[in-house]
Amino acid sequence: MGIVAVGHDRDWLEVRFEDGTTQRYLGTWLRDNITTGRHRDAGQRTFDINSLPEMTIAGASLHADTVTVTFAPEGLDATFDAAWFCLHRSTSGTGRGVTPRPTLWGDEQQGSLEFADHPTLVCDPARLHDWLTGIRDLGFGLLENLPATPGSILEAVDLFGYVRETNYGRIFEVRDEPEPANLAFTRLEIGMHTDNPYRDPVPGLQILHCLVNESDGGDSRLADGFAVAERIRSDHPEAFQLLTTHPVWFRYLDGGSADLQAYKPLIQLDSRGQVTCVRYNSRSAQAFDMPADVMAGYYRAYRILGDLLHDPGARIEFRLEAGQLMAFDNQRVLHGRTAYTAGARHLQGCYVDKDSLHSRIRVLEAAR
Amino acid sequence: MGIVAVGHDRDWLEVRFEDGTTQRYLGTWLRDNITTGRHRDAGQRTFDINSLPEMTIAGASLHADTVTVTFAPEGLDATFDAAWFCLHRSTSGTGRGVTPRPTLWGDEQQGSLEFADHPTLVCDPARLHDWLTGIRDLGFGLLENLPATPGSILEAVDLFGYVRETNYGRIFEVRDEPEPANLAFTRLEIGMHTDNPYRDPVPGLQILHCLVNESDGGDSRLADGFAVAERIRSDHPEAFQLLTTHPVWFRYLDGGSADLQAYKPLIQLDSRGQVTCVRYNSRSAQAFDMPADVMAGYYRAYRILGDLLHDPGARIEFRLEAGQLMAFDNQRVLHGRTAYTAGARHLQGCYVDKDSLHSRIRVLEAAR
Known part of the structure; x- marks a missing residue:
């Protein structure tokens, strides 16, 4: 004009x-x-x-x-x-050009689950763009037809980012091994959680690639932590206030090799009040350390969060077969799995930072 | 009891x-x-x-x-x-056991600059502990007697962490090359800044290893962004409010390979009001996008921040010789360099996440 x-x-x-x-x-x-x-x-x-x-x-x-x-x-x-x-006519402080707001979801998402084809994404920028924007906006993406061989997960990472190496290595193993010390737990249901809340920064994306799945059960579950957080904000404002304000101490202690700790709220907001990270992992949460007059209210809020995150209406469920993979935003989406009976099950996982995902989407859009 | x-x-x-x-x-x-x-x-x-x-x-x-x-x-x-x-008698919400508060500093720190000896740190856990706690508490550490050979920087990273790979690779090069398009800038003073504010997460630690320094000038400068932020909080509360509340759009665009963007405040606070990150980089800051009634106040605040970060009283200055290295908290400490005249200068750099640094310190303390 x-x-x-x-x-x-x-x-x-x-x-x-x-x-x-x-x-x-x-x-x-x-x-x-x-x-x-x-x-x-x-x-x-x-x-x-x-x-x-x-x-x-x-x-x-x-x-x-x-x-x-x-x-x-x-x-x-x-x-x-x-x-x-x-x-610059409208200087509204909306951060035009930066990442769009997430699309919140619940179990209705179950109806539109699709596994993208890895060979197609490698050679078709339009399909790759769609898959990556799904991870950006929904917080997860599913992929299939990747070789069911150790290390093939890196071929998926190559589509959009770089492995974030940690004390667990570049790739970590999730498998059922007959070790008596862990037998009571290995095949049980694993509740919804985010990984590594004891880490700062929390890994942005988690990739899990199935190499073997011969078990009965062991299906994967995902839930949208941002959707749950927004529901708490609107339905339980007092709980939301407590969960976003009081930090929780998370810790992972591995003998002489690692002692990772972070002290962060379960729901983290940015300076504008938008949810940027949900941390939920009872396994690594330490005894809450907050004033007695806060504790009872905090536990009520914590229970609301835990109940909503485990609500069947908040989650999707699917089975990962050998050669299939899921990628999800570990600062937003919670994962877990159903119990399973005898039969080998082996996943390989890794963490990836989110900035490259967003960069890759923009580069694909600019090249159109 | x-x-x-x-x-x-x-x-x-x-x-x-x-x-x-x-x-x-x-x-x-x-x-x-x-x-x-x-x-x-x-x-x-x-x-x-x-x-x-x-x-x-x-x-x-x-x-x-x-x-x-x-x-x-x-x-x-x-x-x-x-x-x-x-x-658990005192449940005061102080996050006992987690990272201590930083030690704020200005140019008085100049008097106690010391380069630790790399071979000593490799075999002496007590010295390594002291060096790592310096990085944790002061936000920087200096090291010498590392080979002045490409890739030796990774030997320093091995002391406490893992390389964070980005689109710049695992290691990036900082050197003076006679390319006409950049000649006007390469030997000029570089103002104080933090790296990669267009990235989320912002790299936690930056390591710069000197391979060659035959130039006259080109000395390194560091300033404590947390100290400057606290000074603004106490002396200019209105400016502090603006700088912590209004996000700025940062962008790095590299032709067909990268388009990194983030929309974050220059001074970031956690849910308790503690400063967790300072971002300052005029090179990648885009035109501020905020309402007109905020803009004049914001620019006054921005100028206060820029002036304090460049105040000689806020910084230390030293020369990196071949085989020497500096490691600093890129979410806290700003770096820059003085102008230099002819003569080769070549640094190698990389980014490292902070969680492993803190974990390594705790493991060393537990093993005492």
Whole structure:
């Protein structure tokens, strides 16, 4: 849209657009964003705010589709296109261009479960894009036709990111081994949980690849922790307040090799109040350490969270066969499995950071 | 300390200690922490809150140094040692056992700069512990006598963690190459900044290893972003409020290979108001996207932050020679360098997550 008039005072430039609307732009903001202040290749700004003098707008003039602003005391003239002003007409603080809000779900998602075909994703950018945006927006994705061989999980990781190595190695094993010390637990149902809440940062994505599944049962479950958190926010505001405010101490202790600890709330909010991480893992939660007058209310809130996360209406359930894989947002989606009877079952897992997933989606969109 | 009496109502157990003080313990909390509810090897809890009935305390009795509590409706008897009650006498929510608060610093730190000796750290756990706690508490550590050969940086990483691989690879190069497109910038002073604010999670630790330094100048600078943040909190509360509340859009765009974006505040707080991350990088900050009525105040706050981060009183300065290395907390400590004249300069860098650093410190302490 064209510009029909500009005006200014010491601090602000006012632009009137063709449609009669006006918008004010702060002089310092304009000076900070002059096009000649960015490297021509990388588009990176080449100066810092502290290297600029306190400045005022000394003049502004309109020439066709450009506005030239003169800054004092520098005496610097900078030219901005109408398109630049249009792009920044709505400075609403919505973070345009950044990750979209998640699509919340419950068991109705069960009806649309699909395993994407790995060989197809490797050679079809459009299909890959769809699969990756599913992981971004729903928090999980399913894949099949990957070789059921050790290490093949890395071929799936290559689609969008890099392994996050930890004390568990680049790849960890989830399998049923006949060790008496663990026999009571290995085939039991595993409740819904997120992995490694004792780690900071918490692993962003978890990938689980099935190599063998000859057992009866052992089906996988996933639940949307963000959906549960939003339900608590609306239905149990007092519980939400407690769960987002009081940290819990998580710990994983492995003899002489690791002592991982974190002290974080079960539901974490960002500065705008949006849920950014759900941590839920009774196995590694230590005795809650909070004032006695908070404890009873906190346990009521904790029970609400635990009940909702285990509600059948909140989850999907499916069986991973050899050569199939699930990838999920470990800061959002809880996982668990049903009990199973005799028969070998072997998964390989790894953790992956989320930034590369989002980057890859944007690169695929730009290449369209 | 011994226990002289116990009492209870439906929800609470009251314990009176030898010194005459009393402490109340919530029944649900006790039931959640029974010793038989944890796996004997891993110490991990074997049940979830949602698998417990709503319960009351049906009885409590004291026998020497143990207290037996009966829970209804389960009819379960659980025994707790006096030591357990002592350990949890003060449930103040301080996160005992987790990472201590940082030691804030400014240019007075210049007087105590020391490069630790790499071969010594490899074989002396006490010295290694001291060096690692320095990184934890001060946010940085210096090392020397590492081979000045490509890849030797990984020997330093092996002391405490795992490389975080990104689109820049496992190791990235920082060197002066005679490429015309960048010549104007490569030898100039580089202002104080944190790396990769466009990434989520932001790399926790950055390691920079010097392979060649034959230039005149090019000295390294570090500043404590947490100290600056606390100064703003106390001296400029309005600015602190703006910097911790309004997200900024960061972006790194690399042609067809990467489009990394994050939308985060420059100073990030946790749910208790403690500073957990400082992001400052004018090169990758995009035009601020916030309402016009916030913009002028935000720019005043941004200038305060930029000025304080570049204040000579806030920083240390030293020269990295070949074979020397610095490791610093990239979520806290800003780095930069002075201008330099002709002469080769080559650093290798990598990112490392912080959780392993803290784990390694605890393991070293437990082995003493």
